[in-house]
Every structure is written in C-alpha cells, then in structure tokens.
Amino acid sequence: xxxxxRVEDQVDALTQSRALQEASRSAEAYTVLEQVLRTTTDxxxxxxxxxxxxxxLINLGRTAEFTRAIEEASAAVRDLxxxxxxxxxxxxxxxxAHHQGALDRCVTHLVKxxxxxxxxxDPDRDTAWGWHDLAMAYSYLSFxxxxxxxxxxxxxxxxxAGIPEETFAAPGIRLRNAVALDHNxxxxxxxRVLRDVASDLARFLRGGRAGQLRPSSLAAYGYAAxxxxxxxxxxxxxxxxxxxxxxxxxxxSARARDMRxxxxxxxxxxxGRPIEAVARLDTVRVSSETLGAAEPARLRxxxxxxxxxxxxxHRADRLAFRLAAQRNDxxxxxxxxxIAARIDHEEMRREAARYEGEALTDPLTGLPNRRRLERxxxxxxxxxxxxxxxxxxxxxxxxxxxxxxxxxxxxxxxRIAGVINRVMRRGDFVARYGGDEFVVVLPGAGMSExxxxxxxxxxxxxxxxxxxxxxxxxxxxxxxxxxxSGTGPELRDALSTAFEIADREMLRAKTRPRAS
Numbered sequence: 001x002x003x004x005x006r007v008e009d010q011v012d013a014l015t016q017s018r019a020l021q022e023a024s025r026s027a028e029a030y031t032v033l034e035q036v037l038r039t040t041t042d043x044x045x046x047x048x049x050x051x052x053x054x055x056x057l058i059n060l061g062r063t064a065e066f067t068r069a070i071e072e073a074s075a076a077v078r079d080l081x082x083x084x085x086x087x088x089x090x091x092x093x094x095x096x097a098h099h100q101g102a103l104d105r106c107v108t109h110l111v112k113x114x115x116x117x118x119x120x121x122d123p124d125r126d127t128a129w130g131w132h133d134l135a136m137a138y139s140y141l142s143f144x145x146x147x148x149x150x151x152x153x154x155x156x157x158x159x160x161a162g163i164p165e166e167t168f169a170a171p172g173i174r175l176r177n178a179v180a181l182d183h184n185x186x187x188x189x190x191x192r193v194l195r196d197v198a199s200d201l202a203r204f205l206r207g208g209r210a211g212q213l214r215p216s217s218l219a220a221y222g223y224a225a226x227x228x229x230x231x232x233x234x235x236x237x238x239x240x241x242x243x244x245x246x247x248x249x250x251x252x253s254a255r256a257r258d259m260r261x262x263x264x265x266x267x268x269x270x271x272g273r274p275i276e277a278v279a280r281l282d283t284v285r286v287s288s289e290t291l292g293a294a295e296p297a298r299l300r301x302x303x304x305x306x307x308x309x310x311x312x313x314h315r316a317d318r319l320a321f322r323l324a325a326q327r328n329d330x331x332x333x334x335x336x337x338x339i340a341a342r343i344d345h346e347e348m349r350r351e352a353a354r355y356e357g358e359a360l361t362d363p364l365t366g367l368p369n370r371r372r373l374e375r376x377x378x379x380x381x382x383x384x385x386x387x388x389x390x391x392x393x394x395x396x397x398x399x400x401x402x403x404x405x406x407x408x409x410x411x412x413x414x415r416i417a418g419v420i421n422r423v424m425r426r427g428d429f430v431a432r433y434g435g436d437e438f439v440v441v442l443p444g445a446g447m448s449e450x451x452x453x454x455x456x457x458x459x460x461x462x463x464x465x466x467x468x469x470x471x472x473x474x475x476x477x478x479x480x481x482x483x484x485s486g487t488g489p490e491l492r493d494a495l496s497t498a499f500e501i502a503d504r505e506m507l508r509a510k511t512r513p514r515a516s
Contacts, residue, residue, distance in 0.1 A: 003048075003082065003085070003124060003127070004048075006044060007044045009040050009041075009042035010039070010040055010045050011045075013032055013035070013036050014036065014045065014049065014052065016029075016032055017032045017036075017049075017052050017056075020032065021056060021059065024214065024215040024250055024251025024253045025252065026055075026056040027056075027060060027252050029056050030056040030060070033052050033053045036049045037053070043076070043079070043080065044082075046076050047076040047080055047082075047085055048085070050069075050072055050073040050077070051073050051076075051085060051088050051089050051092065053069060053073070054070060054073045054092045054093075055133070058092060058095050058096055058099070060252060060253075060254060061254025061287065063099055066099065067100075069096075070089075073089045074089060077089050083119040083120045084116075084117065084126055084127050086112070087112075087113045087115075087116030087118075087119075087134070088113070088126070088129070088130035088133065090110075090112040090113035091109070091110075091117070091130055091131075091133040091134035091136075092133055092137075093109040093113075094106045094107075094109035094110045094134070094137040095136060095137045097109060098137065098140050098289060099140075099287070099289050103141075106137070107141075110134070110137055110141070113134045113137070114134060114366050115363075117130050117134060118361040118363075118366050119361070125157075125158065125161035125162070125163055127157055128154045128155075128157035128163060128168070129154070132150075132151065132158075132170070135147045135148075135150035135151035135153075135154060135170060136173070138150055139172065139173040139176050140176070140289055144173070144177040144180065144422065145418045145419065145421060145422030146418055146421075148173065148177075148421060148422055149366075149421035149422070149430075151168060151173055152426070152427075164212045166204050166210075166212045166213050166217075167213075169200060169217055170217065171197050171201070171217055171220040171224060172216070172217070172255070174193055174197050174224075175193075175197060175227075175291075176292065177193055178190045178191075178193035178224070179227065179291050179292060179295055179298070180324065181193065182298060183292060183294040183295070183298055183320055183323070184324050185321065187231060190227075191231055191233065194225075194227060194231075194233075195228070195233075197220075197221065197224040198221075198224065198225060198228065205240050205241065210240060215249040215250050215251045215256070218246050218249035218250070219250035219253070219255075219259050220256075220259065221246050222243045222244075222247035222248075222249070222259070222260075222263055223243070223262065223263045223266070223291075225241065225242075225246065226243040226247065226264075226266035226270070227263075227266050229266060229267060229270035230265075230267075230270050230299065230302055231302070243266075247263040247264070248260070255287070257286075258286040258287055258290040259290065261280075261285075262286060262291065262295060262296070262299060264280060265280045265281055266299065268280060269299070269302055269303050272306075274303040274306040275303075275307055277299070277303040278303050278304065278307070281296055281299060281300050281303070292323070292324065293323040294320040294321070294323035294324040295320075297316050297320035298316075298317070298320040300316040301313045301317040301320060304316060360372035360375075362431075362432040364410055364414065364432075365413055365414055366417070367421075367430055367438070368429070368430070368431040369432060370432075370433055370434060373439055373441070376429055377484065380443050381484055381494070381495075385443050385444055386443075386444055386445070386446065386483070387441060387442065387443050387445070387483070387484045388442040388445045388446065388447065388449070388482065388484070389439060389440070389441050389442075389481065389482060389484060389499065389502055390439065390440040390441075390442070390450060390453070390454065390479050390480065390502060391437065391438075391479065391502040391503050392420065392437065392439070392457065392477050392478070392479045392506070393436065393437050393477070393506050394416060394436040394437075394476070394477055395475065395478055395510065396473055396474050396475045396476060397409065397475065399473045400412050400470050400473045400475065403470070403472065403473050404470050408469070408470050411469060412466075413432075413436065415464065415469065416438070416461065417432065417438070419457070419460045419464060420438060420440065420457055420460075422460065423453075423456040424440065425442070425449075427443060428440060428442050428453070429441040440453065440457075442481075450481040451481075454479045454481065457479060458476075458477060461475065461476060462476065478507075478509040478510040479505075479506060480501075480502045480505025480507070480508065480509055481505060482497075482498040482501035482505065483498065484498040485498075
C-alpha cells in the first residue's frame with residue numbers, strides 16, 4: 001500500500017497537483033493545493049498538500065515564502081508516523097535552505113531526509129519522487145556523488161512503480177557536475193560529462209521516448225548542448241536535439257528560466273558573437289544556485305577569450321575559480337559525513353538493532369544491505385541477464401578503528417559508500433555486505449567491464465583525502481569479480497560459487513603490489 005492509498009480526502013486533487021508539477025506547471029498546482037488546504041480537515045491530506053505546496057514554491061523561486069512554508073509543512077507531518085512524508089519534507093527543506101544560503105540547516109535536512117526515505121517499508125512512486133528531490137538538493141549543494149546515488153535509487157523505485165526510466169533521467173545533476181569540473185579548471189572532464197548527457201538524450205530520441213522527459217529535463221539537455229557549443233563542440237541544429245528548441249521548455253520553473261538565459265549566452269559565443277554574449281551577461285539576473293555562482297564569470301571568461309581580450313578573460317576566469325573554491329566538494333563531503341554521524345547517533349544504532357533481519361537498508365551508509373542484495377541478484381539472474389558481482393574489501397580499516405575509534409571508522413565507511421556509488425555505471429547496484437565489505441552488481445556486464453569498474457573504484461578511493469579524515473592511517477580497497485552463471489534450482493549454488501570466486505580474487509588483489 002502506497003502513501004496516497006492511506007489518504008482519504010481529495011486524492012484526485014492531490015494527484016492532479018503532482019501531475020502539474022511534473023509538467024513544470026507549478027503555478028497551477030499551487031492554486032489547486034491552496035483550494036485543498038482551505039477545504040480539508042483530514043490530517044494526511046493537509047500534510048500532503050503542505051509538502052506539495054513547498055515543492056511548488058521552490059520550483060517557482062518564491063524565496064521569501066520558503067521559511068513559513070517549511071514551518072507549516074513540518075508542523076503538518078510532525079505527528080504522522082509516515083517516513084515518506086518526513087523524508088520528502090526534509091528533502092525540500094534542504095533545497096529551500098540552500099537557496100537561502102543556510103548551509104548548516106541544509107546539510108542537517110539532507111541527512112534527516114536520507115534516513116527517513118531509507119526507512120520507508122513499502123516504497124511507492126511518491127517515495128521515488130522523495131528520493132528525486134533529495135538528489136536535486138544534493139546536486140545543488142555540489143554533493144555530486146550523493147546526488148547520483150539518490151537519483152539511481154529514485155530511478156529503481158520509479159521503474160518498480162511503473163514510472164518510465166526517462167522521467168528520472170535528471171540531466172541537471174550531471175550538468176551541474178560538468179560545469180563544476182569546468183569551474184575548477186577541468187574543461188576536458190566537463191566536455192566528457194556533457195557528451196554523456198547528449199548520448200542519453202540521443203538514446204531517448206532514437207527510442208521515441210523523448211515525450212516522456214520532463215520539461216525541466218529538456219531545458220537541462222538544452223543547456224548541456226549550448227555549453228558544449230561554447231567550449232567548441234559541434235552540435236546539431238534544426239533537429240529535436242537543437243539547444244534553442246530544448247531551452248524553450250521548462251514551463252514556469254525558475255531554474256529552467258536561468259538555464260534559458262545563460263544558454264543563449266553560450267549560443268552567442270558558439271555563433272561567433274562574443275561581444276553580444278558579454279552584453280547579455282551584463283543584463284541577465286540568474287540565481288547563483290542553479291548552476292553555481294561561478295557559471296556567469298566562467299562564461300564571461302570564455303566570451304572575452306573568443307573576443308581576443310585575454311587580460312580581461314584571465315581576470316574573469318580567476319573570479320570563477322575563486323567562487324568555485326567556496327563550494328569545495330571535499331570539505332563539504334567531510335562536513336556532511338560528520339553531521340550524519342553525529343545526528344541521533346545512538347538512536348541510529350538502536351534502530352539498526354530493532355530492524356536487524358528485517359530491514360533492507362544499511363542504517364549507517366544508506367546502501368542496500370545483504371538481504372536486499374540477495375533479492376536483487378536473484379531477480380536479475382531470474383530474468384536471464386548476464387551479471388557480474390564484485391566483492392570490495394577495505395585495506396587499512398582495522399588500523400582506523402584501532403587508532404581513531406569506531407566513530408571515525410563509521411565516517412570512513414560512509415565516505416567509501418559515497419565514493420563507490422559515485423563511480424558506478426548507470427544501473428549498477430551497490431550494497432554493504434557487512435563490516436568493511438561492500439558488494440557491487442554489474443547487470444549486463446562481462447569481466448572486461450568489471451575490470452574498468454575496479455580501476456575506477458580504486459582510483460577514486462586513492463584520490464580521497466584520507467589524511468584529513470583519519471591522519472596517519474591510509475585507506476585503500478581491494479576488489480575481486482566473478483560472473484554468476486546459473487538459473488532456477490541451480491541459482492543458489494551459482495551465487496555461492498560466484499561469491500567464493502570473487503572473494504578469492506579480492507584476497508589475491510590484496511597480495512598484489514600497489515603502485516606507489
């Protein structure tokens with residue numbers, strides 16, 4: 001039974017307002033919700049309407065109304081024992097706090113949202129949208145790894161509830177990741193991510209599924225194409241992938257309007273009109289939260305460079321870099337991990353014990369646990385899909401606990417969970433198997449793909465600043481992979497054999513010399 005099945009009053013109106021917001025018609029949804037709030041006496045209906053109204057206000061960019069809307073929504077859900085509601089209202093409150101510049105409140109809401117959504121016992125399409133909004137909040141705060149993990153959770157829950165994959169394509173998450181790379185000097189990395197975004201759109205267009213994309217997603221695809229063009233890539237014009245056409249979408253979304261404004265700046269640069277681009281930048285007013293405070297300065301640098309004014313271009317680039325440095329991902333990741341470990345830490349341990357053997361989510365990392373992992377692998381293999389499993393074991397973890405204590409060990413496990421999630425392919429599955437052991441599942445993959453995933457995971461773990469988190473105790477990872485072959489009655493034996501092989505390969509990897 002999903003959340004709306006437990007609501008007794010004005011369900012049709014609540015469903016209508018959801019559809020309007022998904023279509024980027026938040027102003028109309030707001031009107032519907034105000035009527036519901038004037039006429040309902042049902043606490044569940046009121047709570048749902050309050051949460052949806054907060055979402056509409058955020059979409060419309062009505063910042064002055066955020067604080068009161070958060071207070072009213074929080075009060076409405078406080079006495080309802082519905083993890084979905086508590087998770088969704090905290091995810092939206094995190095977005096609102098971010099737009100208000102309240103970083104500490106934002107991070108606290110993010111942690112509470114992830115815990116509440118992870119505790120939903122019967123996730124449905126509404127829970128999927130809660131994870132979607134949490135992913136958006138992570139993304140706007142530049143927690144790109146967390147954002148990718150949350151949107152993948154939304155996509156999996158959504159598909160199980162009958163929501164098409166493309167509804168949760170969320171190109172804006174990878175778009176913000178791309179421009180953040182460019183702001184920090186990695187233009188090649190930015191282009192790689194933007195080209196991946198373009199490939200996704202091309203896949204949806206070829207499959208005739210572009211009509212399922214949300215208007216705000218179409219605007220993000222448009223900006224990704226325009227940004228590529230500003231960096232020198234050739235792009236399509238006159239087709240369904242034409243950025244001018246895509247940027248026209250987005251309805252009444254404030255973020256889509258920002259991307260439209262800056263997208264035309266990019267297109268002016270690409271068309272050889274850099275002076276026009278600079279003039280546009282002098283007049284546009286966009287939120288620093290949509291694509292980061294550094295984006296207008298970086299576009300100014302690109303335009304001035306194309307115009308031949310390299311001194312001013314250098315000055316603008318320095319400003320962009322300075323603004324980007326204020327949103328340093330690494331420091332903020334440490335911050336969110338620290339808050340996650342501190343908030344109700346003992347309560348979290350009690351909850352873990354209470355649901356031991358029942359829950360499907362690991363309470364420390366938020367990843368699926370062993371029980372959910374086994375169900376997932378069984379379902380994938382039962383469908384006849386080729387699948388590879390990998391066992392990841394931490395190197396140096398015992399020294400972390402011995403030298404710094406279990407609190408620091410928990411922080412390391414949370415960080416590792418985020419790192420592994422961040423580098424996986426779309427559709428891959430990551431679980432905490434127990435202790436300092438994680439398992440990754442690669443559906444539709446062979447051993448060559450597994451080797452590349454192992455390389456990415458190893459490189460990402462090696463690049464983390466463990467010295468800042470647990471000084472003097474380096475952390476690494478050893479990984480072993482094996483293919484699962486077997487169906488029907490043989491499945492349990494096949495899984496057991498694959499785990500044994502992967503475990504042996506992981507132990508063999510531990511004994512191999514590492515590059516210094």
